[in-house]
Amino acid sequence: MAAIAAASGVQQVERGRRRFDAFPYLLLLPATILVGSFTVLALLFTGVASLTDWDVSRRVTSFIGLGNYARAFKDAELLASFARSSTFVLSVTFLSTLIGFLLAVALNRNLPGKGIVRALVIVPWVISELATGVFWMILLQPDAPLGLIFGGPLRSASGAFVSLILVETWRSVGFAMVMTLAALQSVDESLYEAAKVDGAGAWRITWLITLPLVSPTLLVVAILLMIGNFNLVTLIMALTAGGPISATTTTALLMYQKSFQYFQIGYGASLSILMSIVNVIAMGCFVLLQRGKGAVT
Amino acid sequence: MNGSPAVSREPSRWDLASVLTWVIVLVVFTLPICWILLKAVQPESLVFSSVVSIAEFTFANFSRAIVQGSLISYTISTSIIALLTCAIVLPLGLISGYALARFAFIGRATLLFLFMFSLTIPGLVNLLAVYQVFSMAKLINNPLSLVLLYSASSLPLSVWLMRAYVLSLPSEVEEAALIDGCSRIGIIWRIVLPLALPGVGAVAVLTVVSVFHEFIMAQTLVKVTGIGVVNQGLWRLQTEYTLDYTGIAAASILVSVIPVLLFVVLQRQFISGMTAGAMKG
Incomplete structure (x- = not known):
């Protein structure tokens, strides 16, 4: 009986494959429409808008070709913001991944109360970006204890920039740690035993065995953090609002200001497109890495 | 952070590395949140002071917020x-x-x-x-x-x-x-x-x-x-x-x-x- 059932089951599946089958398309239709219209169509809209001089202060909107892009590449404000974004993104990514890795290693050995430590480190990731920004805005006020120690860091350009990097690192470490822990749990313990037998110390084991084993995961974490931080706006608005002057105005914040505070829609759209290109390049690296791991079909 | 990783058969114990990890985590990740919590229940006059007095705790900030x-x-x-x-x-x-x-x-x-x-x-x-x-x-x-x-x-x-x-x-x-x-x-x-x-x-x-x-x-x-x-x-x-x-x-x-x-x-x-x-x- 079972054999017959199994055989007819296979037949059914094969027959279903040969005929055109509308069922999977019907299942996917609503999600595809929703996602497609908010990404592909929105991107097309932005792309077309980026070729115009659309601006609320202008009566007539006309196509100006690649004028906005030409302007962008000569815009000293934008180039400076991109330099700030790069420094910010690379610093946060490096620090978060490194500290997250070290904490994951510490937790993966038998730290007493490791469940609590893990939760405590993730809490900043669970609190919203805006609340995190507000927390640290208060903590770093010139008269607050931390502000007193560092002399009101948010008032100076370099102080505000370093504060922004450290606050965002504070928020992201939990994410890096959780991802690394998940990877560490699949590491074969006999590797550590073997290294120990060979006389390797804990420090050497961490850097020479653990690090290479989880480096694919660390790369994934790094790319996700890069994408997230390149597009970060809310935390900056809460912590420094881009200031003092423009010391913490990243490309994402500048794009937001151009589009929604100055309503230079055409120019803002071209910045959106340029940012999308950076995002797509980063995601392309992500996909290639995943494919390298054999995870994506 | 020195200590052998992933040796789950050993019981957890308080060595120097464990204590250090705990202290760092508490100071860096928990203390700032506790300070904000403290300010949320203290009157405005104590906003930048380090005085903690339970007698002065208030819910006025929450109701105002x-x-x-x-x-x-x-x-x-x-x-x-x-x-x-x-x-x-x-x-x-x-x-x-x-x-x-x-x-x-x-x-x-x-x-x-x-x-x-x-x-x-x-x-x-x-x-x-x-x-x-x-x-x-x-x-x-x-x-x-x-x-x-x-x-x-x-x-x-x-x-x-x-x-x-x-x-x-x-x-x-x-x-x-x-x-x-x-x-x-x-x-x-x-x-x-x-x-x-x-x-x-x-x-x-x-x-x-x-x-x-x-x-x-x-x-x-x-x-x-x-x-x-x-x-x-x-x-x-x-x-x-x-x-x-x-x-x-x-x-x-x-x-x-x-x-x-x-x-x-x-x-x-x-x-x-x-x-x-x-x-x-």
Whole structure:
């Protein structure tokens, strides 16, 4: 009986494959429409808008070709913001991944109360970006204890920039740690035993065995953090609002200001497109890495 | 941080490295939050002092934050938006993930690419187009526009997670049910859904928390006080009552309560949702 059932089951599946089958398309239709219209169509809209001089202060909107892009590449404000974004993104990514890795290693050995430590480190990731920004805005006020120690860091350009990097690192470490822990749990313990037998110390084991084993995961974490931080706006608005002057105005914040505070829609759209290109390049690296791991079909 | 990693047979013990880890974690990650908590219950006069006196604890900051930030109204509004978003994302995520996991059909790779690609384009770069289209469609200041937007931005990851989850389930039961005359919709409802419930739970937690985290899209699209997401209430306090630090501290604690509670209660789902997105690709 079972054999017959199994055989007819296979037949059914094969027959279903040969005929055109509308069922999977019907299942996917609503999600595809929703996602497609908010990404592909929105991107097309932005792309077309980026070729115009659309601006609320202008009566007539006309196509100006690649004028906005030409302007962008000569815009000293934008180039400076991109330099700030790069420094910010690379610093946060490096620090978060490194500290997250070290904490994951510490937790993966038998730290007493490791469940609590893990939760405590993730809490900043669970609190919203805006609340995190507000927390640290208060903590770093010139008269607050931390502000007193560092002399009101948010008032100076370099102080505000370093504060922004450290606050965002504070928020992201939990994410890096959780991802690394998940990877560490699949590491074969006999590797550590073997290294120990060979006389390797804990420090050497961490850097020479653990690090290479989880480096694919660390790369994934790094790319996700890069994408997230390149597009970060809310935390900056809460912590420094881009200031003092423009010391913490990243490309994402500048794009937001151009589009929604100055309503230079055409120019803002071209910045959106340029940012999308950076995002797509980063995601392309992500996909290639995943494919390298054999995870994506 | 020196000590041998991953030797689970050894009992946990308090050595120097453990104590050091605990101290660093408590000082760096917990102390700042405790300080904000403390300021939220202290009177304004003590805002920058390090004096702690339980006798002076007050709830005045919380009541001021709730009134000035319209936090009750914002919390109700955010909860409704989160529930409606789940009502769209959970069923669509499940059936789409199921279709991508179980059927071979023309265009499958293209659709997988679409969802992957959409993960790449964060809401921020599309916000300009969304704002213009929504204002043409008279959807500005309508919270339903946020439900649509949040659904569209949660779906790619949800579809991805549900597909990975369904792939990890055995397909024999579904095939047997098909032979026994169960309808194809019936298979999803009676067999796939119950087995995939933990995955659906992880997606639900992620979706609700992401709505409670959101700020920039809501702030751009909905400008009616009391309607939108809780972070807008906090933002109102921060921009309109700039010097009321204790009130702002209380508000920042209040808007964090729901996400933190969800995390504490549903830690496993939360963490599996957080890691699965990248690990299972």
